[in-house]
Amino acid sequence: MGKRIMTVDDSASVRQMVAFTLKGAGYEVMEAVDGKDALSKVKASPVNMVITDLNMPNMDGIELIRHLRSDAAFKFVPIVLLTTESQASKKQEGKAAGATGWIVKPFKPEQLLKVVKKVLG
Numbered sequence: 228m229g230k231r232i233m234t235v236d237d238s239a240s241v242r243q244m245v246a247f248t249l250k251g252a253g254y255e256v257m258e259a260v261d262g263k264d265a266l267s268k269v270k271a272s273p274v275n276m277v278i279t280d281l282n283m284p285n286m287d288g289i290e291l292i293r294h295l296r297s298d299a300a301f302k303f304v305p306i307v308l309l310t311t312e313s314q315a316s317k318k319q320e321g322k323a324a325g326a327t328g329w330i331v332k333p334f335k336p337e338q339l340l341k342v343v344k345k346v347l348g
Contacts, residue, residue, distance in 0.1 A: 229253045229254050229255050230254055230255065230275040230276065230347055231254070231255040231256070231257060231272075231273070231274045231275050231276075232249055232254050232255070232256055232257070232274060232275060232276045232277070232278060232343065233256075233257045233258070233259060233265060233268065233269060233274045233276070233277045233278070233279075234246055234249070234256060234257070234258055234259070234278045234279075234309075235258075235259045235260075235261065235262065235264070235265040235277065235278070235279040235280060235283070235288070235291065236260075236279070236280040236283070236309070237260055237261055237280065237282075237283040237284060238280070241280070241309070241332070242258045242260075244336075245278060245309065245339065246258060248336040248339055248340065249339075249340075249343065251336075252340050252343070254343070257269075257272065257274060260283075261283040261284055261285040261286055262279070262283060262285060262286025262287060262288065262290055262291030262294070263285045263286045264285075265277070265279065265286075265291055266286070266291065266294055266295075269295070269301070273300065274304065275304065275305075275347060276304060276305045276306070276307070276343065276346065276347055277291075277295065277301075277304060277305070277306045277307070278306075278307050278309050278330075278339075278343075279291055279292070279306065279307070279308060279309065280308070280309060280310055281308055281310035281311075281312050281317065281321070282310065282311075282312070288308050288310065288321070289320055289321060289324045292306050292308075292321065292324040292325050292326055293324050293325070295325070296324065296325035305327040305328070305346035305347065306325065306326050306327050307326065307327055307328040307329065307330060307342060307343075307346065308321050308326050308328070308329045308330070309330045309332060309334065309339075310329070310330075310331065310332060311331065311332045312331075313331045327346050328342055328345075328346060330342055
């Protein structure tokens with residue numbers, strides 16, 4: 228069984244592209260439309276990694292990371308932000324919340340897989 232990765236983004240096209248890239252590399256993918264959706268899904272079905280957008284309705288990526296990090300089961304799960312934001316202040320906020328890494332959109336599939344392989348080992 229491949230490792231399971233959750234992709235969280237309010238854009239269906241981004242979720243599709245991330246899922247397509249990851250599935251092609253042999254990973255199992257779960258999708259969520261925002262932080263709240265992601266939290267309810269990962270509680271029911273654990274994941275090995277989370278790739279989340281920053282700007283989303285209901286619950287943004289930073290808030291999602293804080294929630295996940297406050298749960299012992301997700302203390303060491305890699306969480307990567309995949310976002311159009313590239314300011315140092317936003318990156319610092321993500322890091323402070325517990326993000327493992329940061330990928331700026333638009334991303335190249337090889338770049339995404341490289342990061343995934345690096346953090347999942």
